[in-house]
Structure formats: C-alpha cells, structure tokens
Amino acid sequence: MTTIRRLGAAVAIVLAMVAAGTGCTVIPVTGPYTVGDDGTGGDPLNKPFQRMIAMPPQPNWGPEDTIKGLQAAMAAYADDPSILPQYLTPEARAKWSATGPVKVIEDAFEITYPTPRDGTETVLQVTLKAQWVASIGTDDAYAPTAGAWDGGTFELVKTQQGGYLVNKLPAGLLLTNSDVVRAYRxxxxxxxxxxxxxxxxxxxxxxxxxxxxxxxxxxxxxxxxxxxxxxxxxxxxxxxxxxxxxxxxxxxxxxxxxxxxxxxxxxxxxxxxxxxxxxxxxxxxxxxxxxxxxxxxxxxxxxxxxxxxxxxxLDDGGDTAYFVDNGAVHFMGKEGPAGAVPGAAGEQRAGYTDFALSKEETALIAAKTSTGISLTKLAQDGRWQEVIQGTELTPPTFHRDGSLWTYDNKNGVLLRYDPASGRGPERVSAPKLAGLDVARLRIARDGVRVSVTTGENTVQIGALTSTPEGLVLGNFRSLTTTEVGDEIVDVTWSDDEHLLVLVESKAGQILNEINVGDGETVGVPLKDRLVSLAALDDRVLGEVKTDKETKIVELNPDRQTWVPKVESNAGSPLFPLG
Missing domain, CATH: 3.30.300 (GMP Synthetase; Chain A, domain 3)
Incomplete structure (x- = not known):
C-alpha cells in the first residue's frame, strides 16, 4: 500500500521546476493583461488564482507516479485538455469522458495492489482509496459528502518504451480538495x-x-x-x-x-x-x-x-423582535421589553405555543393549540380564530405572501391557509414527505426554500416550485443528520442562505450555522442551554429555560458570547417570517 499526498495544501508559490514524478506545476493566474477590460489582473473584478500545469507521463515513472500525474492532469483538464489523453490507451480514450459530477477527495490518498507484485507485470490493477470531501454537479452545485471513497479502480498497462498507460478508469474528473480550493470559487x-x-x-x-x-x-x-x-x-x-x-x-x-x-x-x-x-x-x-x-x-x-x-x-419582512410572556406576545426594544402587542395576541392566555409572525405590513400572528392552529391580527380589534384543525400539526410558519402553512402528520398532508380568502386550508403537493415523521417545517424569507425536520435528527431543504397543477414542495436534498441518539431541538432561518440548527448531543448542546447552498458549517459557541431560537441576519436570539427562570439572550456581534436581553418571564423569541 502506498500513501500519496499531492499538493497537501493550496499552493502559495510558483514552482519554478518540476521534480520527476510530481506530474504538475502551478503558476499564478489573474487573467489577460488588457487594462480596463475583462481580465485586468489587479482589478477587484478579478479573483487571482493559481493555474495547474500538468506533465505528460514519463518512461521512468512507476504506477504511483502515473496515478499522481493522471490526477494532476485531471486538475488541469479544464485549462488544458490535451495532457490527460496522453495518460490513456486508445481503448480508454474512446470510453472515458470528463462529463458528469466532479468528485472531490482529501489530498492524501492510498494506492493499493490487490495481488503481490514482482515488478514484471505488464497489466496492473490499482485501487485508489480516499476520504470523500464533496461532489460538484454539472449545475455547479457543491455538495459535501462524508465517508470513504473507494470507487477508484484503475488498470495500468506497461508500455514498450517504459512507464505505464491507463487502460481503465472511473468516469469523470477526480480532484483533490486543494485542487478545488485553488481553482474554484x-x-x-x-x-x-x-x-x-x-x-x-x-x-x-x-x-x-x-x-x-x-x-x-x-x-x-x-x-x-x-x-x-x-x-x-x-x-x-x-x-x-x-x-x-x-x-x-x-x-x-x-x-x-x-x-x-x-x-x-x-x-x-x-x-x-x-x-x-x-x-x-x-x-x-x-x-x-x-x-x-x-x-x-x-x-x-x-x-x-x-x-x-x-x-x-431582499426585503426580510420586518426587523422587530418579539417574545412571549405567559402566552402574551411582547415587542422587544433595543434595551429590552417594550410592551405587549395590541389585541388578543397581547393578552396572557394558556395553551398557546409555537408562535409565528407574518411580514410586519401584514401584521398577523399564529399559534398552535391542542386542537389546531389559531390566527389573529396584531391590532386592537384582533381576536383569535382557529383556522386549521388538527392534533398532529407542525408549528405554523408564514409565507411572505401572507399565507399560513403547517404539516398534518395524522393525514400526511401539507396545508396552506390564505387569510385573504378566508376559505379552509388547501392541500399542497409534497410527495417526498409521504410516510415521514415531520417535526417542523419553516419557509425562508425568500418565499422559496423550505427547511423540513424529519424525526429527531434529520434536516432537509426543499423548494416551492410552480407547476401547471399548482405549487409543489419538492427539490429535496439532505442538509444535515445528527448522530444516533442526538436530537434536533430547534431550526430557524437566519437569512436566505443560512440555517441555524440547535442539537442536543450526548456531550451537550451544539449550535451550527449551515449554508444551505453548499453545506458550509460554522459552530456557534453556547453558554446556557437553549430551548428555542430566532434569527434575522446577524441577530440571533435564544430562549433559556431553567427551573428558576425563563429569559431571552442575544448573540453578540462577535458571535462568541451571549448577553441577557430580557431577564425574566420571557420565552419563544420571534422575528417576522423565518
């Protein structure tokens, strides 16, 4: 078994010479040098990067050098597709294609030989093993992928001139993480x-x-x-x-x-x-x-x-923060509590939980009860009215068009209620949710993306798509899955591309901010145990609940510490939408 690390970190300098067997060099690239046009090197409209220059296979190379050189030629393929075919036999050139998703692996990979070698083989079976990092789809979407990648089986044949050519190889391009860091943005x-x-x-x-x-x-x-x-x-x-x-x-x-x-x-x-x-x-x-x-x-x-x-x-629907005190909804000012909202929503009431807010201009608030979901206006004449009935409904969430949504687990249907029409809730097609235990569903402020928590430990991201038959919740893909035994406590949108996921793990609570576009994850430090979250752009509020108190804390702009915001009798922080 041979372990190879090709360019273990992103190259920071120009390699002036190419050592035998490395199969590549790297030169910095900032584009052509036409001042004021599409490729001015020093202009902020550009992003400098380093270009890979691959070498053809050499007669004195062994199998490991050949595999290294082939992988380097794959890294350089988009800029110079002429080198990679030189590593392939005519049969392999006829069959291999660079199309399809790009596979991204860790920089260090292993080459193994299934049978003992004596150095005289003319045909050699080689397996490349590495840790998955991600795949980059043909639509340029980046999807992180965990676990081992062991699909790299290569057949090498010895040439009469010495050295090896590749006769069989997996389809598509195989890049290391350093290749992607260097050449992609x-x-x-x-x-x-x-x-x-x-x-x-x-x-x-x-x-x-x-x-x-x-x-x-x-x-x-x-x-x-x-x-x-x-x-x-x-x-x-x-x-x-x-x-x-x-x-x-x-x-x-x-x-x-x-x-x-x-x-x-x-x-x-x-x-x-x-x-x-x-x-x-x-x-x-x-x-x-x-x-x-x-x-x-x-x-x-x-x-x-x-x-x-x-x-x-990029209107977020409002930036006022709210919280709940014994069933009554309150405004939150810069310094703390700023008074109860008008109407029935501002009155203390038992049995109302999981509050949600519409856009501020629509001024609607919803809450879950033991029999369904009720709705009221944030106005002096506002009165609670049950608009969706059910005993196994997810917490309500508002779309930016003013409609109210929930998932009915008992009947396995996604429901949408439009206050403007006043008619009973309509069903929205969501075939991928059939048979799943949907714990929560939240529509992003962009009115398109939807986060869905299934069971105790999985978050998926979907999108509301338009079809001739109407809206469909589809385009699902997995965002995160916790370890067995861990439980997702709460999920909330911070902005259009980031989701905050609060997890109760065996070792304590974990709060991650995840980019739903590419899965990039940043941990957020915690001090107190949180039971719920609300976020809007850089503002993150958390509910702390102990035997002695319930309070609201806010994440500092440094995103390292939390400070008390409302000291007592305060829970369920809220922002419009999200």
Whole structure:
C-alpha cells in the first residue's frame, strides 16, 4: 500500500521546476493583461488564482507516479485538455469522458495492489482509496459528502518504451480538495422568485476560475444559465433567452456591461429585475466594489444601476423582535421589553405555543393549540380564530405572501391557509414527505426554500416550485443528520442562505450555522442551554429555560458570547417570517 499526498495544501508559490514524478506545476493566474477590460489582473473584478500545469507521463515513472500525474492532469483538464489523453490507451480514450459530477477527495490518498507484485507485470490493477470531501454537479452545485471513497479502480498497462498507460478508469474528473480550493470559487447568483418576482432568491455555486476572463464575466456567464437543481422551477430570470455578453469593462467609478440579445428597453419591470440580478450577483461576490453599473445592449445604454441602501429586492419582512410572556406576545426594544402587542395576541392566555409572525405590513400572528392552529391580527380589534384543525400539526410558519402553512402528520398532508380568502386550508403537493415523521417545517424569507425536520435528527431543504397543477414542495436534498441518539431541538432561518440548527448531543448542546447552498458549517459557541431560537441576519436570539427562570439572550456581534436581553418571564423569541 502506498500513501500519496499531492499538493497537501493550496499552493502559495510558483514552482519554478518540476521534480520527476510530481506530474504538475502551478503558476499564478489573474487573467489577460488588457487594462480596463475583462481580465485586468489587479482589478477587484478579478479573483487571482493559481493555474495547474500538468506533465505528460514519463518512461521512468512507476504506477504511483502515473496515478499522481493522471490526477494532476485531471486538475488541469479544464485549462488544458490535451495532457490527460496522453495518460490513456486508445481503448480508454474512446470510453472515458470528463462529463458528469466532479468528485472531490482529501489530498492524501492510498494506492493499493490487490495481488503481490514482482515488478514484471505488464497489466496492473490499482485501487485508489480516499476520504470523500464533496461532489460538484454539472449545475455547479457543491455538495459535501462524508465517508470513504473507494470507487477508484484503475488498470495500468506497461508500455514498450517504459512507464505505464491507463487502460481503465472511473468516469469523470477526480480532484483533490486543494485542487478545488485553488481553482474554484464559491459564488452567489441571484434569480427571481417565480411566484413573487419582486423578491430575489440566492443560488450558491462553485465556479471554476478561467485564465482568459475576469471573475465578473464568469459570474455573469453562469447567471445567464439555469439555476442549480435545488431551485429548478422555483425561480425565474429577467434575461431573455438568447442574451449574450459582448464585453465587460470598468474604471474606478463604473462597470460597463455590454449585452446582446432581445432585451426590450420599454419593459421597465424586466429592466429593474435585470439590474437587481446583476447588482446583487456582483456585490455578493465582491467584484463591483460599490461602482455604478451601466448596462448596454449592443453598445446603447439600456439601464444604469446605482447602489441603493433601501434595496427592496431582499426585503426580510420586518426587523422587530418579539417574545412571549405567559402566552402574551411582547415587542422587544433595543434595551429590552417594550410592551405587549395590541389585541388578543397581547393578552396572557394558556395553551398557546409555537408562535409565528407574518411580514410586519401584514401584521398577523399564529399559534398552535391542542386542537389546531389559531390566527389573529396584531391590532386592537384582533381576536383569535382557529383556522386549521388538527392534533398532529407542525408549528405554523408564514409565507411572505401572507399565507399560513403547517404539516398534518395524522393525514400526511401539507396545508396552506390564505387569510385573504378566508376559505379552509388547501392541500399542497409534497410527495417526498409521504410516510415521514415531520417535526417542523419553516419557509425562508425568500418565499422559496423550505427547511423540513424529519424525526429527531434529520434536516432537509426543499423548494416551492410552480407547476401547471399548482405549487409543489419538492427539490429535496439532505442538509444535515445528527448522530444516533442526538436530537434536533430547534431550526430557524437566519437569512436566505443560512440555517441555524440547535442539537442536543450526548456531550451537550451544539449550535451550527449551515449554508444551505453548499453545506458550509460554522459552530456557534453556547453558554446556557437553549430551548428555542430566532434569527434575522446577524441577530440571533435564544430562549433559556431553567427551573428558576425563563429569559431571552442575544448573540453578540462577535458571535462568541451571549448577553441577557430580557431577564425574566420571557420565552419563544420571534422575528417576522423565518
């Protein structure tokens, strides 16, 4: 067995010489050097990276060197596809394809030989074993993957000139984690909610850097394509089919994007949405740097977009914090309690739990009871009214359109109640939830993504998609699963791309913030034992409950410590939506 570590960390320097057997070198790449155009090396519209230069197989290489060189050629394949075929026999070249998901493994991998070797073999079976890191789909979605990867079986044949060629190998590209860190960048793309096109929805991808173009162009080229499978049929775009990029140029104050295609300058709503998609896709990836963005069509000005602090495209539905005291809902001010809300919701009442808030402009609040879910207005004349009946309902959650949602475990159906219509709840198709024990369901503030906790230890992410038959909750994929015996205590959206997951483990509580786009997980330190959470962007509130007290604590901006917010008789922190 041979253990190989090829480029164990991201390369930080230029390798001026290539040692025999390494099969690669790395040079820094910042794009072409046309000042003010798509690839200016030092401009913030670019993301410098290091380009892999692979070597052809050498006559003096053994099996390990050949496998190392082949893997390096895979890492360089997108920039130079001519080297990798040189490692393959004619038979392998005819069968192998680079298409399909990219497999990402740890930098250290093992090469084993199934049978004892005496050095005279002309055909050699080699197995490559490594730890999975992730896969990158054909839609550029990055999916973390745990466990061992042992699907790497290679057949090597000795050549008459010496050295080896690969006769059989797994399909697709195999990259190490360092390859991905070096050549790929995470990027947020913005599309429009298909049912509420005034709201943008973020889509997280991994984009491969290209030495021939700026990162700004790489982002925009990808934005012209379909979203990842996670958001397929849930979002739409303002770019008409046939739109292409002619050029991207800039100076210190302005980015000039010249497009070509059937863009209608008289369609003001499409023009506003297109500006928003470009603005946020550039800003989130740190390539526009606060510049004015001028959009042209065939050289003629189409729109000019300036940074707007009051940007409506990512509206969260309100930022007021609330809490519950003995069944009565209270406002939370900067310094603590600020009084009860008006109407029935502000009155103490037993038996009402799991409160949820709509957008502030809609001013609705819902709560779960022993017989169903009740609803009231946050107004002086507000009165509680049971709108969904059931004894096995999940806690209510509001959609940004004002509708109220829950899952009925007894009947295995997803229910939606529209207060504007006043009619009884309607069923929404969610075939992937059939037969599952749904513990909680929460709709994100973007009105598209939905987190679903099943059983005690699994969180899935789905999306509300539009079909000719109506809304469907689908596009499910697993986000996290805890260890057996651990229990998920609470789950809440902090923003459109991050979910906070509170877990009770054997060793104590764990709070993780997980990016639902690529699974990136950051632990949040805890001091007190929490029983519930609420979050909005950088604000995170937690409910602490002991035998002596119930209080609200807030996570400091340093995200390391918690401070008391409401000292006593306070639980169930709330923000609108989420």
């Amino acid at each position: 995470p990027a947020n793309l913005y599309y429009m909610n298909a049912d509420m096109p005034e709201r943008l929805v973020v889509d997280r991808v991994r984009l491969r850097m290209k030495p021939t173009e700026s990162f700004a162009r790489t982002i925009l080229e990808r934005l012209l394509k379909e979203p990842t499978a996670a958001l397929r049929d849930a979002v739409t775009t303002s770019f008409p089919e046939g739109t292409t990029i002619e050029s991207i140029r800039w100076n210190e104050e302005r980015v000039l994007v010249n497009l070509s295609g059937p863009l209608d300058p008289l369609d003001l709503s499409a023009e506003a949405a297109l500006r928003a998609q470009i603005r946020h896709s550039f800003a989130d990836n740190d390539v526009a740097k606060g510049r004015i963005i001028e959009i042209q069509v065939d050289g003629e000005t189409y729109a000019v977009d300036r940074p707007d602090p009051a940007d409506p495209w």
